[in-house]
Amino acid sequence: MIKKYDISGEDFSLAGEASSNFKSVLKRLGISTEIVRRVSIAMYEAEINTIIHGGGGECEAEIKSNAISVTFRDNGPGIANLELAMQEGYSTASEKIRELGFGAGMGLPNIKKYTDDMLIDTAPGKGTTLTLIINL
Amino acid sequence: MLLSDIKKILDAEVLSGEDDAALCKKDIHTACGCDLMSDVLAFVKDQSLLLTGLINSQVIRTAEMMDIVAVCFVRGKTPAEDVIELAKDKDITILSTQLPLYTACGMLYDEGLRGRSND
Ligand SMILES: Nc1ncnc2c1ncn2[C@@H]1O[C@H](COP(=O)(O)OP(=O)(O)OP(=O)(O)O)[C@@H](O)[C@H]1O
Numbered sequence A: 001m002i003k004k005y006d007i008s009g010e011d012f013s014l015a016g017e018a019s020s021n022f023k024s025v026l027k028r029l030g031i032s033t034e035i036v037r038r039v040s041i042a043m044y045e046a047e048i049n050t051i052i053h054g055g056g057g058e059c060e061a062e063i064k065s066n067a068i069s070v071t072f073r074d075n076g077p078g079i080a081n082l083e084l085a086m087q088e089g090y091s092t093a094s095e096k097i098r099e100l101g102f103g104a105g106m107g108l109p110n111i112k113k114y115t116d117d118m119l120i121d122t123a124p125g126k127g128t129t130l131t132l133i134i135n136l
Numbered sequence B: 001m002l003l004s005d006i007k008k009i010l011d012a013e014v015l016s017g018e019d020d021a022a023l024c025k026k027d028i029h030t031a032c033g034c035d036l037m038s039d040v041l042a043f044v045k046d047q048s049l050l051l052t053g054l055i056n057s058q059v060i061r062t063a064e065m066m067d068i069v070a071v072c073f074v075r076g077k078t079p080a081e082d083v084i085e086l087a088k089d090k091d092i093t094i095l096s097t098q099l100p101l102y103t104a105c106g107m108l109y110d111e112g113l114r115g116r117s118n119d
């Protein structure tokens, strides 16, 4: 089963709609609370990044027999130094985003912590594609 | 600790409309106080109440993802109507207290409500 979502880069108050919808799909399918929570947190972090750093994009979430795989794609600025971006505390978020309670540089490390696999394809000017995988 | 007791201790107002009978059905075992949603997402484990001074819709989204069942806004802050509606939709109770964050957390701690279940 595949769900697709448009991630609008315009309205930050809508950030989390995709994660929220997919969470209710997983719950309805009777997936365990622990797995649902891990997917939700990782997906929400990635969704926020797609909006605040990538300027919006799209998301494809798939439930396979042995895993849940969620991909976020944007055509934003890309990440120049991925090793740096993966470090806890590194953030380029604006003052405005920080006032909303984000921009602590915890998102990518947190996605890694909550998933079984995390793949990032990114380059300056090319945009960013992030896939997170949680085994069932 | 029942949410109805928390409401009493913090002298809080219920913005999401539940009556005391409904608040008695939500039993809160642990809580956290935080203004940084990044940290809530990264460090919160199984806390069911979030106290915060931030009032935007991402607070409710964050609570939703973390399975947090109640949010208490401190220092008398009142969120916009759409934030309250979002919370109702997700069955998240919203309280508002005049107390500042530090004091509100301290009072609940004093009454026996802890952070993570093992601290
Ligand atoms: N989709 C993206 N496009 C461009 N840059 C990104 C993207 N995702 C992450 N980054 C870069 O990586 C940095 C670290 O991301 P991370 O999610 O760890 O922290 P953050 O988003 O800045 O803060 P937090 O997630 O704690 O709110 C970002 O500040 C940004 O510079």
Ligand SMILES: [Mg+2]
Binding pocket: A045, A048, A049, A103, A106, A107, A108
């Ligand atoms: Mg982030």
